[in-house]
Amino acid sequence: MELILDIFTGICFFIGSLSIIIGACGLIKLPDVFSRIHAAGMIDTAGTAFFILGMIFQTGWSLITVKLILIGVFIFFTSPVTSHVTANLARQKNILPVGKKIGKIL
């Protein structure tokens, strides 16, 4: 049983590590703010969810599980708020997406 849980934890950590590294590479490579929000959302949702799932497999049922679920739920709800505020403010400050000429946005 321990071995199965360790294997599940390893798989979850592998997917989470891949997600956050791909998200950071996208944060460097993508051209403007509006597409970088997509990469940041990748780090915030997929990476955090898989790492926390892997840690939950290691603890079992205790108070630590409750704290882990609290962190996961909090980041899951605050990440879209931050992304929305950033995109809205960038649009108000007239930052254009790449490939869009001066004119009507949206």
Place this chain on the structure above:
Amino acid sequence: MFLAGLIACAITGILILVRIILGETTFDRILAVNSLGTVIVIGISLHGFYSNRPEFLDIAIVYALINFIGTVAVLKLFSTGSLGGDK
């Protein structure tokens, strides 16, 4: 296993720092700092498990809360020029 996750968090942190230094606009930097905060929350949790002291999760919760409030406060300050107190 936890050490591998910590190394992945360190590599991600270095890549995000490159974006913070290079960032063209202020919004790029704010977005990257928010992502760095999320990666640090994961790193604190993993370090707690790695050193067999899961009490570090309390610090991770507080860091997540302050990360959100700080990002929204900096965006509001950049938007309106004040934090909404008495003029």
